Amino acid sequence: MSRAPVTDEDREFMRSSIDEMKKATSPGPRVGAAVARDGVLIAAACRGGGKHAERAAIELAELSGLSLRGATLYTTLEPCIDVGSAKESCADLIARVGISTVFIGSYDPNPLIYRAGWARLRDAGIALRDYPADMREEVESLNSTFAEHFTSGMGPNGGAKFDYMLNESKFEIQFAPGDARSIVTRWSTRGGTSIHAYADRPQQVALARYAREFHEIDDPRVFDFSYTAPIHVGEIAVFVSEDGAALVKVVEVEGGRDHGAERTSLKIKYEIRVWK
Ligand SMILES: [Zn+2]
Structure with a gap:
């Protein structure tokens, strides 16, 4: 009804x-x-x-x-x-x-x-x-400034919008309420509708090429990893550590004044996968 x-x-x-x-x-x-x-x-x-x-x-x-x-x-x-x-x-x-x-x-x-x-x-x-x-x-x-102060999230699923220039460009995702392990994601301006994802070594990051949804990704370790990857809106970045992976879908990017936006912000959805 x-x-x-x-x-x-x-x-x-x-x-x-x-x-x-x-x-x-x-x-x-x-x-x-x-x-x-x-x-x-x-x-x-x-x-x-x-x-x-x-x-x-x-x-x-x-x-x-x-x-x-x-x-x-x-x-x-x-x-x-x-x-x-x-x-x-x-x-x-x-x-x-x-x-x-x-x-x-x-x-x-x-x-x-x-x-x-x-x-x-x-x-x-x-x-x-x-x-x-x-x-x-x-x-x-x-209330556009409200979300800018959140610098962490909690798995296994969630979403966030934050100013990626704050907190050393870092957004940390804890695995789960009872699991304090985490993956640190980092971001920098690329312009337009994309952003650079980069990893906190020894963690690594890759673009999950062609994947649009988390469920399309079977084993997150198959991708071509390095320490930085350009990610467009709608694409998924995969961050891996020795403990697990954070799949991060870029939903929206505001690139700041140099790129025609009032502010710098990143809206994401994420999913945590833990290695057994
Ligand atoms: Zn209240």
């Missing part, structure tokens, strides 16, 4: 959350949230002063004296699930006050918690919707 279309009212409340997002000045991600019920905006707030946007909006809404049972929350970033032992996460707060629908404008770029807020809300029986594509793009562009 297809979902009900997003209404003009929904868009209006999403707009309120994005307007709030623009007001956020604290370091870290800019986040805005709005709470509405029966077609009426009850409250809207941004992240700041140590408070997450969802909590700020909900607390403001509670001041109105209205019950939030059956209300809808519009948040530009998926709610958190863990804010330290003593505090209630936004996801748990949303469930506790009885909000029944949550619209999400973006998912956490940290591969360790990507989609975790969504999953927590789903498990609490809350209906979940995404912002439409045009508004998701707006949210992402307003």
